[in-house]
Amino acid sequence: MTNKEALLKLEHFCAYQERCHDEVVNKLYSLKMTPDEIDAIVVQLIESNFLNESRFACSFARGKHRIKHWGRIRITNELKMRHISPFNITLALKEISSEEYETTFEQLSEKCWNGLQEKNILKKRKKFCDYMLRRGYESFLVYDKVTVLEKEFN
Template identity: 60%
Template sequence: MMEYKSYTVEEAKKKLEHYCAYQERCHDEVYRKLRELNMIPQAIDTIIVHLIENNFLNEERFACSFARGKFRIKQWGRRRITNELKARNISSYNINKAMKEIPEGEYLETFDRLVAREWEESPETNIPKRKKKVMDYLLRKGYESNLVLDAVHSLPEK
């Protein structure tokens, strides 16, 4: 038989304060964490309100931080970042705000760098296949299809 540790609301609050202070979290992550701690719905609501009021939990801050991080560290495109935020139930308002965190110039520079790197490093000798691999890679990264098509069409034919 498994033993479940039970937490008082105060213990859970402290635990979740640390959880949110360590790294930005979205409401969904916090809710899931509280469910894992076997908290009842009323306690979950109380704790989430406490975290928001004390600025441990801020969905707009989470969305902006997430967008900056995924773009700068993983070089994700806007479409992938948007989809990941939607999967975390972030509001359209906060997603739009987060997208403004990515400067257009830096976005296009990163995109161009990825195109060039993928093209150079591809071992594929068949040019159409090579272009397809570069295109698939960029679409997986979440870059807009019009950007990807323009970039792939401008790649050398030989």
């Protein structure tokens, strides 16, 4: 594959949805490009604004929070896994307003607690906490919420 063909293919790849640098580099390696060719293509994509790590991080954070209802911890870890800079991670987390975050947390926690069929309160508490922590919400929020929900349950 020539550089021009690869560039066109990657422009389409990046235009379809926001991509991080890792995804683009992996795609280029799968196309059997050499490291020098990869560097040249990545530079061209950045210059033509097809590839923008800040834009990707912000879009990722907004989407994962609004659609999958992930918390800040999970979003941060996922962005770190994609080698996004700490500056861009901070920028991305600012995309989620504290009101929106609290509302999502409240709705998700109520839905989870009410959806658990467990009769044993200790098991129900553990399942709830595990679920909410896996979603990436801060432990102090989860444990405060579970104590409030337990009081309502009793």
